[in-house]
Amino acid sequence: MRRSATELRGQILAAARAEFARYGLAGSRVDRIARVAHASKERLYAHFGDKEALFREVVATDVATFYQSVTLRPDRVPEFAGDVYDLGRNSPEHVRMIAWARLEGLVLDEPRPDSQLLFEHAITAIETAQADGHVDRTWEPLDLLAMLFGIGLAWAHAPDEYQGTTDPAVIARQRAAAVEAARRIIGSPVDN
Amino acid sequence: MRRSATELRGQILAAARAEFARYGLAGSRVDRIARVAHASKERLYAHFGDKEALFREVVATDVATFYQSVTLRPDRVPEFAGDVYDLGRNSPEHVRMIAWARLEGLVLDEPRPDSQLLFEHAITAIETAQADGHVDRTWEPLDLLAMLFGIGLAWAHAPDEYQGTTDPAVIARQRAAAVEAARRIIGSPVDN
Numbered sequence: 396m397r398r399s400a401t402e403l404r405g406q407i408l409a410a411a412r413a414e415f416a417r418y419g420l421a422g423s424r425v426d427r428i429a430r431v432a433h434a435s436k437e438r439l440y441a442h443f444g445d446k447e448a449l450f451r452e453v454v455a456t457d458v459a460t461f462y463q464s465v466t467l468r469p470d471r472v473p474e475f476a477g478d479v480y481d482l483g484r485n486s487p488e489h490v491r492m493i494a495w496a497r498l499e500g501l502v503l504d505e506p507r508p509d510s511q512l513l514f515e516h517a518i519t520a521i522e523t524a525q526a527d528g529h530v531d532r533t534w535e536p537l538d539l540l541a542m543l544f545g546i547g548l549a550w551a552h553a554p555d556e557y558q559g560t561t562d563p564a565v566i567a568r569q570r571a572a573a574v575e576a577a578r579r580i581i582g583s584p585v586d587n
Numbered sequence: 588m589r590r591s592a593t594e595l596r597g598q599i600l601a602a603a604r605a606e607f608a609r610y611g612l613a614g615s616r617v618d619r620i621a622r623v624a625h626a627s628k629e630r631l632y633a634h635f636g637d638k639e640a641l642f643r644e645v646v647a648t649d650v651a652t653f654y655q656s657v658t659l660r661p662d663r664v665p666e667f668a669g670d671v672y673d674l675g676r677n678s679p680e681h682v683r684m685i686a687w688a689r690l691e692g693l694v695l696d697e698p699r700p701d702s703q704l705l706f707e708h709a710i711t712a713i714e715t716a717q718a719d720g721h722v723d724r725t726w727e728p729l730d731l732l733a734m735l736f737g738i739g740l741a742w743a744h745a746p747d748e749y750q751g752t753t754d755p756a757v758i759a760r761q762r763a764a765a766v767e768a769a770r771r772i773i774g775s776p777v778d779n
Contacts, residue, residue, distance in 0.1 A: 422614070572726070
């Protein structure tokens, strides 16, 4: 059973993201990644360069996947905060990868076109929502977007001792709080 | 010039927090910390145990300092979001230490009494604000506190490419946005 280069690449990336999400860049070990992917370190290096290059590859993919998972619709801005909340709960490893990358100071030199497009799409959606009267026009779209993420991920960023609940009632309450907070912030003339 | 044990301890902690804030637990090197503190690794270990114990000590101190720097007053809840914003801007190394600790999965076994007291003080302040009519009583105090931090630190948690501004006008705009968002969320009957 020989693997194609694409299969091998995919298996290395999967092993790398599990390792990196858990241990970060500095704490991760390439030999563990290679072992899980059933590849030699030499083949891994041949495909991805060094450990940092592999880390960047995983982060770029995760950022793109993260943004692709939530869509900001002009007429449903508050729901976006709820979707971000769900994303933080369901994809904690993505949140971790992005946080590791930020701490490591790894600015992605060129944001991938797909991430950039998704970001621009979100900003455009807020502008449309403002033009359509769904969102108070006094907000700078960039600030509002940052705060919608901040609210949706508020519990994911809280100290461990106050998060990590698995109680469905608590999860539902937190999600509803995020949506309601967003609804109040956007100050829709209909609702206020 | 012999240093007292207290002085030595303080210098090791200062060197450790600079190293840990920058490199995290896995990426930090005890020999660099010892060199900056002009101490031998042996004395460092004698005072603090291993690298992880030293990391925990720094995090516990930083969490306490962080919470001590902001006070939630029942009649000025929106300003709290602004104070948290300032804290995120002025103490990025504290934000980083807390983020590293969360990623490393280092739950502080026993929150220090001072941190715990400050946390309880914040919750009590929200309850008082609700009793006094400053804050909508439908919010669970714990959720509101998480969201106030989420809003205040929204820009500090954003991907690097969209933060890191030093433009005073942008900083003032972001801070004002955080305060205004909090004002709308608490839904004070006076303001709405």
